[in-house]
Amino acid sequence: MSEPTQKSLGGWARDVSESARSLWEGMSVTLSYMFKKPITTQYPDRMPLPVVHTLPTRYRGFLEVDMDTCTACQACERACPIDVINIDLIRGDGVTTPKTAMERFDIDIGKCMFCGLCVEPCPTGSIQHTREFEGAAMAFDNLTLRFVPDPAKPYPAYKPPKGADAYPRKPLGEIVRKLIREWDAPAPAFPQRDGQTPRPGPAEVSHVPR
Amino acid sequence: MSAAATAISLSLSTIAKTSNPRSPEQLVDGLLRARGIEASSPLSTLAMVAALLAIAFIVVNCAAIAAGIFSWLERRIAARMQSRVGPNRVGPAGFFQWIADAVKLLLKEDLIPEGANVHLFRAAPYFMMVGFACTFVALPFSHALIAADLGVGVFYLLAVTAFVVVGVLASGWSSNSKWSLFGSIRSAAQIVSYEIPAGMALLVPVLLAGTLSTQGIIRAQGGWPWQWFVFHDPAALAAFFIYFISALAEGNRAPFDLPEAESELVAGYNTEYSGMRFSYFFLVEWGNMWVMSALATSVFLGGWQLPGLDAARFDALTGGAAIGLEIVSLALFALKTMSLVFVIMWLRWTLPRLRVDQLMSLCWKYLVPVSFAGALFVAGWMLVVRAAPVLDLLMRGALTALGALVVTLFVRRTLSNVRDVGDRLDVRGNW
Numbered sequence: 001m002s003e004p005t006q007k008s009l010g011g012w013a014r015d016v017s018e019s020a021r022s023l024w025e026g027m028s029v030t031l032s033y034m035f036k037k038p039i040t041t042q043y044p045d046r047m048p049l050p051v052v053h054t055l056p057t058r059y060r061g062f063l064e065v066d067m068d069t070c071t072a073c074q075a076c077e078r079a080c081p082i083d084v085i086n087i088d089l090i091r092g093d094g095v096t097t098p099k100t101a102m103e104r105f106d107i108d109i110g111k112c113m114f115c116g117l118c119v120e121p122c123p124t125g126s127i128q129h130t131r132e133f134e135g136a137a138m139a140f141d142n143l144t145l146r147f148v149p150d151p152a153k154p155y156p157a158y159k160p161p162k163g164a165d166a167y168p169r170k171p172l173g174e175i176v177r178k179l180i181r182e183w184d185a186p187a188p189a190f191p192q193r194d195g196q197t198p199r200p201g202p203a204e205v206s207h208v209p210r
Numbered sequence: 211m212s213a214a215a216t217a218i219s220l221s222l223s224t225i226a227k228t229s230n231p232r233s234p235e236q237l238v239d240g241l242l243r244a245r246g247i248e249a250s251s252p253l254s255t256l257a258m259v260a261a262l263l264a265i266a267f268i269v270v271n272c273a274a275i276a277a278g279i280f281s282w283l284e285r286r287i288a289a290r291m292q293s294r295v296g297p298n299r300v301g302p303a304g305f306f307q308w309i310a311d312a313v314k315l316l317l318k319e320d321l322i323p324e325g326a327n328v329h330l331f332r333a334a335p336y337f338m339m340v341g342f343a344c345t346f347v348a349l350p351f352s353h354a355l356i357a358a359d360l361g362v363g364v365f366y367l368l369a370v371t372a373f374v375v376v377g378v379l380a381s382g383w384s385s386n387s388k389w390s391l392f393g394s395i396r397s398a399a400q401i402v403s404y405e406i407p408a409g410m411a412l413l414v415p416v417l418l419a420g421t422l423s424t425q426g427i428i429r430a431q432g433g434w435p436w437q438w439f440v441f442h443d444p445a446a447l448a449a450f451f452i453y454f455i456s457a458l459a460e461g462n463r464a465p466f467d468l469p470e471a472e473s474e475l476v477a478g479y480n481t482e483y484s485g486m487r488f489s490y491f492f493l494v495e496w497g498n499m500w501v502m503s504a505l506a507t508s509v510f511l512g513g514w515q516l517p518g519l520d521a522a523r524f525d526a527l528t529g530g531a532a533i534g535l536e537i538v539s540l541a542l543f544a545l546k547t548m549s550l551v552f553v554i555m556w557l558r559w560t561l562p563r564l565r566v567d568q569l570m571s572l573c574w575k576y577l578v579p580v581s582f583a584g585a586l587f588v589a590g591w592m593l594v595v596r597a598a599p600v601l602d603l604l605m606r607g608a609l610t611a612l613g614a615l616v617v618t619l620f621v622r623r624t625l626s627n628v629r630d631v632g633d634r635l636d637v638r639g640n641w
């Protein structure tokens with residue numbers, strides 16, 4: 001792409017007039033954009049509607065389990081293709097302790113791909129997608145939602161009444177919103193090796209005063 | 211040629227005569243005299259030095275604050291032109307963003323790369339700052355507000371703006387980085403080349419006013435558009451555009467921002483800088499917009515002249531009216547300058563960057579010949595006008611009408627650009 005070194009006066013004038021014309025058009029276009037409304041959506045706080053209200057009706061947000069209606073059938077655990085759900089059961093004698101109880105019901109939201117396969121087989125509608133999707137965690141481990149907070153206090157399995165086709169359920173999202181609030185907690189310390197002092201987790205490091 | 215010579219000698223003879231009665235020195239002197247302190251006493255020298263330091267402090271700070279505000283303004287304008295919002299969280303409409311950024315930059319570590327020439331690397335930003343701050347000495351702000359109305363004002367301004375190139379070269383060379391070096395060498399080539407059309411274009415108002423003093427050139431114009439030098443004759447109009455383009459190139463502004471072309475040179479001559487020193491480079495870049503716009507306003511757009519009030523009557527005013535009109539003239543000057551600053555920002559978000567060869571061909575094949583021809587034409591035209599003053603009026607009227615027509619057509623084109631895509635004007639939405 002080499003331009004001719006010699007230019008006729010006509011070509012010279014044409015260059016000037018072409019530049020002027022393209023300036024005219026170009027500047028008019030940019031100016032017109034300046035006087036239009038920016039298309040930016042100022043998420044999350046400066047919006048005409050809160051985002052939750054603009055989500056589609058069958059939006060798949062964080063999973064939530066209502067432990068009061070969970071039958072401990074583990075159908076969801078089996079359905080999950082990537083082993084996101086972990087349920088640990090303990091058996092009791094049925095007299096002093098419940099026959100079946102759940103020691104652990106963990107859903108690793110950091111791994112979940114929100115496919116919804118776990119929701120399908122649930123007999124009571126205990127596991128559901130909520131409309132919650134916002135959250136920030138100080139550590140990756142915090143992303144695991146623990147629906148049995150304390151393994152020492154296992155949850156007894158729910159016995160659905162005979163012939164029932166609807167089950168009582170807490171309002172969707174209530175449980176998971178409480179759990180998300182704990183995401184801000186500092187990360188647990190890294191596992192200790194023999195003869196070493198425990199190192200602080202990454203979240204704690206950022207709070208160390210210099 | 212003889213026409214030009216006559217006109218130049220005519221101008222030179224008037225340079226000697228122009229003097230401005232209102233300078234800060236005389237103000238301080240008057241204050242001292244009012245208290246019975248003679249100019250010969252040592253106290254007077256002390257007061258004079260203190261006053262000069264105070265003026266320097268005010269001027270440098272004004273420059274820095276203006277640059278900071280422009281950084282915010284540019285980001286807001288750029289954002290809207292790209293259908294974005296821009297920084298809008300710190301303070302009303304994000305106005306305090308520049309303070310937040312300044313604080314952030316001041317707190318950052320000041321890194322010096324290994325193998326850099328330490329002293330030169332440290333000193334380079336100050337070269338830039340000095341060259342930039344010095345321009346504010348001769349730049350007028352209003353009828354009486356000017357740090358020093360130098361007899362060689364325009365010449366001085368051209369000289370000190372070129373001083374920035376020392377800082378650019380020093381920073382690029384001392385960084386020991388190929389990107390910095392390329393950036394600074396491009397910048398030097400650019401500034402040296404564009405000095406010529408800029409100087410020739412500024413010669414046109416100097417010829418017309420017969421003085422190099424910035425205040426003197428403003429005084430030679432009037433408040434109404436047809437009294438401005440830009441509409442004096444076609445060559446002056448061309449000179450205005452040539453000066454504007456050259457000043458863009460000298461200030462390394464888009465579309466001539468080759469020295470800091472991100473896609474090729476990372477950030478050009480300031481690649482290796484961080485923290486406070488880095489912020490100086492940006493201070494200078496944004497502050498330069500004010501400098502070039504203020505100079506263009508002064509010499510081509512009538513400066514602070516108020517419509518319907520000529521400079522001599524302005525001088526004679528006293529008391530409240532004088533102060534009130536002083537503020538109005540300050541506002542008018544700022545308004546004109548800000549409009550030009552806006553055009554600079556607007557151009558940056560409209561035009562793509564030029565190639566180096568295009569940059570040079572624009573300068574040497576287009577701007578230089580036209581600026582020389584323009585200076586000659588103006589000299590001839592001044593002689594024609596002296597013989598037939600009515601031609602002057604006709605030409606100014608025609609050019610002002612042409613200017614108004616172009617602006618009207620442009621506004622209509624822009625409005626139709628908005629409406630043709632089914633949109634509507636909305637300036638307030640989504641701040």
Ligand code: SF4
Pocket residue numbers: 063079080081082083084085107111112113114115116117118119
């Ligand atoms: S949504 Fe899909 S990935 Fe997530 S837990 Fe359910 S089955 Fe597993």
Ligand code: SF4
Pocket residue numbers: 065069070071072073074075076077121122123124125126127
């Ligand atoms: S959540 Fe539903 S599917 Fe999963 S164990 Fe409980 S009852 Fe079964």
